[in-house]
Amino acid sequence: xxxxxxxxxxxxxxxxxxxxxxxxxxxxxxxxxxxxxxxxxxxxxxxxxxxxxxxxxxxxxxxxxxxxxxxxxxxxxxxxxxxxxxxxxxxxxxxxxxxxxxxxxxxxxxxxxxxxxxxxxxxxxx
Numbered sequence: 001x002x003x004x005x006x007x008x009x010x011x012x013x014x015x016x017x018x019x020x021x022x023x024x025x026x027x028x029x030x031x032x033x034x035x036x037x038x039x040x041x042x043x044x045x046x047x048x049x050x051x052x053x054x055x056x057x058x059x060x061x062x063x064x065x066x067x068x069x070x071x072x073x074x075x076x077x078x079x080x081x082x083x084x085x086x087x088x089x090x091x092x093x094x095x096x097x098x099x100x101x102x103x104x105x106x107x108x109x110x111x112x113x114x115x116x117x118x119x120x121x122x123x124x125x126x
Contacts, residue, residue, distance in 0.1 A: 048082070048085060049090055050076075050088070050090070051092060052089060054092070054093035058097065058100075072105065076112055086116060087114050089109055089118075091105060091119050
């Protein structure tokens with residue numbers, strides 16, 4: 001009976017930690033842009049994903065950690081080296097963010113060969 005209790009306890013810890021990490025990914029409340037068209041996430045297994053959040057003032061955060069725009073390429077390269085597979089970068093930008101704050105992200109991704117770049121949007125009401 002004791003091993004079963006240990007397994008259940010480990011499962012509880014796993015689910016608590018994974019839900020906490022998933023909440024950190026979307027911790028910032030941003031006014032996401034609306035989209036009339038788009039694609040849902042593909043059903044195939046997705047590669048490792050990092051979420052870059054861009055605040056209205058241009059401040060970047062990788063996951064829940066604020067980063068400097070000048071160090072963005074180095075941070076992405078470090079994330080890319082953590083796993084051998086393909087890396088996906090999801091950009092969560094406030095709808096009021098000027099393109100000049102998004103362009104360095106796209107350039108850094110292209111320079112590192114990261115081709116899976118997606119934007120988080122909300123579906124426009126029909």
